[in-house]
Amino acid sequence: MDARLDMFEDVNTSPSLEGDMSIPGKRTTTTTTAQHGVPEYNTLDEPIRETVLRDMRAVGIKFYHVLYPKEKSSLLRDWDLWGPLVLCTFMATILQGSSSADSMSDNGPEFAQVFVIVWIGAAIVTLNSKLLGGNISFFQSVCVLGYCLTPVALSLIICRIILLSTQTRFLFFLRFVTTTLGFAWATYASFIFLGQSQPPHRKPLAVYPIFLFFFIISWLVLSHN
Amino acid sequence: METPTTDDLLQFRDYSATNSGTPAQINVNSPTHATVGGSGSGSGGNSNAQRQRGDPLSDLIYDMSNSAQTIIGGGGPAGGSGAPADGAAGGARLSFLTMEYYQQFFNVDTYMVLERIVNSMIPKRAAANYLRMNIGENPDLYGPFWITVTLIFSIAISGNIASYLQQANDSYHWHYNFHLVSYAATCIFLYANILPAVLWALFKYSLKPVDEADAIETDSASYTPSLLSLMCIYGYSLAIYIPVSILWVINISLLQWLLVITAAMLSGTVLIAVLTPALRNSKYSLFLIIGILGAHIILAAGFLLYFFHSPPEAALAAKPTSAPPLLKDALQKLSTQAVAGDLPPGNITG
Numbered sequence: 010m011d012a013r014l015d016m017f018e019d020v021n022t023s024p025s026l027e028g029d030m031s032i033p034g035k036r037t038t039t040t041t042t043a044q045h046g047v048p049e050y051n052t053l054d055e056p057i058r059e060t061v062l063r064d065m066r067a068v069g070i071k072f073y074h075v076l077y078p079k080e081k082s083s084l085l086r087d088w089d090l091w092g093p094l095v096l097c098t099f100m101a102t103i104l105q106g107s108s109s110a111d112s113m114s115d116n117g118p119e120f121a122q123v124f125v126i127v128w129i130g131a132a133i134v135t136l137n138s139k140l141l142g143g144n145i146s147f148f149q150s151v152c153v154l155g156y157c158l159t160p161v162a163l164s165l166i167i168c169r170i171i172l173l174s175t176q177t178r179f180l181f182f183l184r185f186v187t188t189t190l191g192f193a194w195a196t197y198a199s200f201i202f203l204g205q206s207q208p209p210h211r212k213p214l215a216v217y218p219i220f221l222f223f224f225i226i227s228w229l230v231l232s233h234n
Numbered sequence: 235m236e237t238p239t240t241d242d243l244l245q246f247r248d249y250s251a252t253n254s255g256t257p258a259q260i261n262v263n264s265p266t267h268a269t270v271g272g273s274g275s276g277s278g279g280n281s282n283a284q285r286q287r288g289d290p291l292s293d294l295i296y297d298m299s300n301s302a303q304t305i306i307g308g309g310g311p312a313g314g315s316g317a318p319a320d321g322a323a324g325g326a327r328l329s330f331l332t333m334e335y336y337q338q339f340f341n342v343d344t345y346m347v348l349e350r351i352v353n354s355m356i357p358k359r360a361a362a363n364y365l366r367m368n369i370g371e372n373p374d375l376y377g378p379f380w381i382t383v384t385l386i387f388s389i390a391i392s393g394n395i396a397s398y399l400q401q402a403n404d405s406y407h408w409h410y411n412f413h414l415v416s417y418a419a420t421c422i423f424l425y426a427n428i429l430p431a432v433l434w435a436l437f438k439y440s441l442k443p444v445d446e447a448d449a450i451e452t453d454s455a456s457y458t459p460s461l462l463s464l465m466c467i468y469g470y471s472l473a474i475y476i477p478v479s480i481l482w483v484i485n486i487s488l489l490q491w492l493l494v495i496t497a498a499m500l501s502g503t504v505l506i507a508v509l510t511p512a513l514r515n516s517k518y519s520l521f522l523i524i525g526i527l528g529a530h531i532i533l534a535a536g537f538l539l540y541f542f543h544s545p546p547e548a549a550l551a552a553k554p555t556s557a558p559p560l561l562k563d564a565l566q567k568l569s570t571q572a573v574a575g576d577l578p579p580g581n582i583t584g
Contacts, residue, residue, distance in 0.1 A: 117409070117410065118412040122412065137376070137380075140339070141340050210345075211343060214342070214344055221384060224387075228391055229412075234410070
């Protein structure tokens, strides 16, 4: 208790050097940010567990918003790339062709190919909407596109479970339906989030690349066997 | 310019440089900025600055007639100079590092893109001056880029479905071939970028010397397109292969070849018709026509042979990446033709 950092902005409010680290507004605002993008909470004196949990909760809330696309602002306002990174790594790990088993006939994509398709694809789609004159920042759009992969990733998990049994035509049909549902869901969610950023006469031009992006990834999911 | 008069407050500024979209721009200056605006108009046209400024109305008429002359005189040769910055409608040159510089290539609306796609499929639909008035005025890269990307994936996906259907009845455990995407991407991007560049260079190289007698006729009917216009036209001309590549899944050889010929003829005819003003200007127009049509048909045939006629499984197991022998023969034949028929080399890479 002898030497402590003083975190107050205004020196006049604390005449002595001794004081506690509590900042007004620390407990009330957890995930929101101030107008200038500076977090209002103070993260110096909290346990690491709390920090990690708070960030994970923010990521989880975004997953929820994608699966239930009603409220737009949270996904667009505080973007992060953790969710996209997790989803993309997960999908690329599952989708990569097994080179060890029988390398002759398995011509699936490499890990890096899936990874690059997702990230470069999202970047190109975003760049396209920027070039068409959309008023959305680059990482906001990449964040939304990445998080909107959630339904596709879910359909990938279901397909993977279906693939454990012996394949019949009915099971293929089931996989097809699952993937189509995931694709439609992802496209719809990203349209809800990104559709407003374009002028109306160019909206189809901006939506088509998003459609194509999810279509390609869904194709990868469906044809994975 | 010491005391701002009425014509300094409301003045027309004209750009004698390559302005294709908005010829005149109203510049309403506040009195404090009057000198800046005046010097700007002085750089725009010398005669304009040294002219005695009197009546605002006569000034306005003078400036408008000036800019009209700029359009009439500078429209043809300026449009053909080939620099991508020709499309800059604002008159001011933008740095190529800014987003706005690239936004001018994406300055299209939905109906415009659809119109261009339809025009690239149906012959005789576009007007005679389509190249100059429509494409040349506002060449976009949106359509070409996304048509190419769509074509790459539609060919890769349909090729996989076709091979699945061909092998579905056997007990063979089917695996999809992701590498088709890489091959399709390589050959389509090469076709859509290198061929326009070669064509552009050939147009430049083989420009007919203009006679004094033909000067008027040449000015009105012929037009050398910029590189960007050529890339735009070529990108749109690939659009017809997207539905065709989906139809190629139907494994009937006659139907597939019929589709190849129909598609290549339709969009090749449009290419020739659209490029007629430029071809008329060239010394080797016959060779160029043969080259354009030949490259288009060969591209379609190459797609069909490589992506849809699956090689026998033994050959696939032995060398999964090598081209089927039929295609190799076709390519060898092609390369000899290319030397003979003055084909651009871009199409052989498929």
